[in-house]
Amino acid sequence: MASESMKIPQATAKRLPLYYRFLKNLHASGKQRVSSAELSEAVKVDSATIRRDFSYFGALGKKGYGYNVNYLLSFFRKTLDQDELTKVALIGVGNLGTAFLNYNFLKNNNTKIEVAFDVDEGKVGTYISDVPIYHMNDLEKVIQDQQIQVVILTVPAPAAQSIADRIAQGNVKGILNFTPARLSVPPTIRIHHIDLAVELQSLIYFLKHYPAEID
Ligand code: ATP
Structure with missing residues (x-):
């Protein structure tokens, strides 16, 4: 995992906690997927930047479907070492x-x-x-x-x-x-x-x- 997260640009890495917090709330409210437009509105980052950021995570949004919330959450958890105190x-x-x-x-x-x-x-x-x-x-x-x-x-x-x-x-x-x-x-x-x-x-x-x- 460490080698994967090394490839993420610093500006993207800085936005990870922001994405993570929002996705955790989405997950808690039972949502399975989210569009880059919804994310953009919630975290106030333009959707082109979100799409580029997420492509580094190997998360490719599908048109008319959006991103899989569970996939993103498990990625963020590992990358941000959320399982480790x-x-x-x-x-x-x-x-x-x-x-x-x-x-x-x-x-x-x-x-x-x-x-x-x-x-x-x-x-x-x-x-x-x-x-x-x-x-x-x-x-x-x-x-x-x-x-x-x-x-x-x-x-x-x-x-x-x-x-x-x-x-x-x-x-x-x-x-x-x-x-x-x-x-x-x-x-x-x-x-x-x-x-x-x-x-x-x-x-x-x-x-x-x-x-x-x-x-
Ligand atoms: P207070 O009203 O409690 O003094 P403050 O935030 O206005 O708070 P500061 O003068 O900014 O006070 O100090 C913050 C804290 O840092 C204080 O509790 C002070 O005792 C502590 N402090 C001062 N010098 C050092 C030092 N060298 N090492 C560790 N702590 C220090």
Whole structure:
């Protein structure tokens, strides 16, 4: 399976979770097939892109029939490793970090925040939504013991790089960086930056300069 998923372009791979979530809901409501037009409307991706994406999965829609929901679901499950739990750690249990611990992603897919870290002695040793909060002194040991694969960073920006350096020493494969700091990591680690303030400003800019068309 790994070799098959290697052939999927990155832009397509990024849309997989979106398709997967929608198809899961369709399946739960008992639907057996779906057209690219229906999918397009639901996930807001144009149908030509959907058809091209799906051709990489070996799913060729038939005219007047659409795509087989079960086939697509089993493909996505394998490709996204949905049958395997990805263990996640969160570093920085402030306002945003606490919200993530309470949310804990389990409703959407097989990812779970197993452990959290902070330097605040008042938070260390407590639990949020059953997730234990450890001191940063124990970072390397706990990450290794728990076989953590992904780290969510919700610390203040100035603390982020030195934490990324520490994480890079171990076997973590990915970092989801919510701090505004642009981090350097070795090529063995994949990093995604999500700067909520920038995203909000960008949305407001587009609203001002490219207002949505009203039908
Ligand atoms: P709060 O109101 O709880 O302080 P916040 O999100 O406004 O939340 P931040 O200053 O952004 O606060 O810090 C987020 C969290 O990161 C806090 O819980 C803080 O204790 C923690 N933190 C700060 N420095 C580090 C560090 N070097 N390593 C790990 N956690 C840290």
